Amino acid sequence: MGNMMRAASARDKVNTDNHDSSQKGLEDDIVVVLQDYPSREISEPIYRMGEKLRVIAQEAYWWRVRSIQTGNENYIPNSHVAKVYHGWLFEGVERQKAEELLLLPVNRVGSFLVRESSRERGLYSLSVKHRIIKHYRIFRLDNSWYYISPRLTFQCLEDMINHYSDFADGLCCALTTPCLSGTPPPPDVNPGAPPVVMRHNFDxxxxxxxxxxxxxxxxxxxxxxxxxxxxxxxxxxxxxxxxxxxxxxxxxSKSVYGFPERRLTNFDLDDDF
Structure with missing residues (x-):
């Protein structure tokens, strides 16, 4: 199998590392909200699904966090968030939740995330937003190299993401931006319905x-x-x-239902009638 290492001169790509431990970099204090907290049925949410937070302190079940977007600081249950590494590696996110996150308006075609299995560490899948959300299983060789297609192997996940950011190479499209890294689109400006000039009602x-x-x-x-x-x-x-x-x-009416001008008396009818 060919080694598809990316060129080190790609300045806008993440630096490669040969060790899985590098996947947990300096961004290990960033989490993404997986569901509104508190629930809308309870009250207006403090944090909304897809919002990025910085962890200030981890206190057992409750984590103290600060919103990157709004600066709002509060507590949130750790079950409502997922840690994010490198901006695209989501820890413990299931397939359905990955689809919900990628379908948020902030994401565009080609937005992606790599999700690590919550059941077994070291198992990954790539989820990409296209016409629909596409999922690709990431396999791992005995020598710890990764691949989606057996003809292309990569020494680490960063190499894989860098390659598929340049070329679709069998995927539904080339990777563009990590999930939730874009700027939310401005609210739609509704010009309203055209004015209706009412004139006199008439038949x-x-x-x-x-x-x-x-x-x-x-x-x-x-x-x-x-x-x-x-x-x-x-x-x-x-x-x-x-x-x-x-x-x-x-x-x-005259030809079918007309009667003779003379009046009929006592049912004076001819036999031929």
Whole structure:
């Protein structure tokens, strides 16, 4: 298997290290909120899901933290947060929670995180935001090198992230930014619905025909000249059709249901009737 070590000249990449212990760097005091605390059913949350916090003190179940975004300092249960290393390695985050975090608006296509299994240390998966959230199992060889595809092996996770940040190379897309590292988008500015100008309510079937066919350009006319003429033509056609229909029904009524002018008395009917 080929060794795909990245060039050390990539200044914007993290420095590589050959030891797993390096994955726990100087950022071991950064955590991410996994769920609103307290719950919205209880009160307005102090910390919200996806918010990054700096740990000030760890006191058994309760950790004292300070929000990086707002500076708000308070306590939070350690079950509501996950430690983050290098900005992209999330400790003990399950698949579903990884999807929830990546679907937050702050993330864009290519945002990613590497999550360490909560059941067994040293087992990792890569989760990437694309059209959907894609997950890739990261395998580890006996010599402690890592790979997603057997044709590409990496001496450490940093090398893997650096490589897939430059090339998709079989992934759904190239990696762009670590999960939750972007700037939240500004709130949508809703210009509101266009204004509706209400004019006089009317039933056009009851409009005076003289108003419809008028050629004068009165400012208070309810409809335009072209529409008025169209309506007038329709009314004229409708009335003519209605008149013809009435005449037809009248004739039909006389031919089918008409009785002789002489009055029938005592059921004086011919046998041929």
């Amino acid at each position: 056009w079937r009851k409009v005076d025909r003289r108003q419809l066919v008028s050629t004068a350009l009165e400012s208070d006319n309810m409809v335009s000249y072209g529409v008025r003429n169209s309506m007038a033509a329709y009314l004229s056609f409708s009335e003519d059709a209605a008149h013809m229909g009435a005449e037809s029904r009248k004739k039909k």
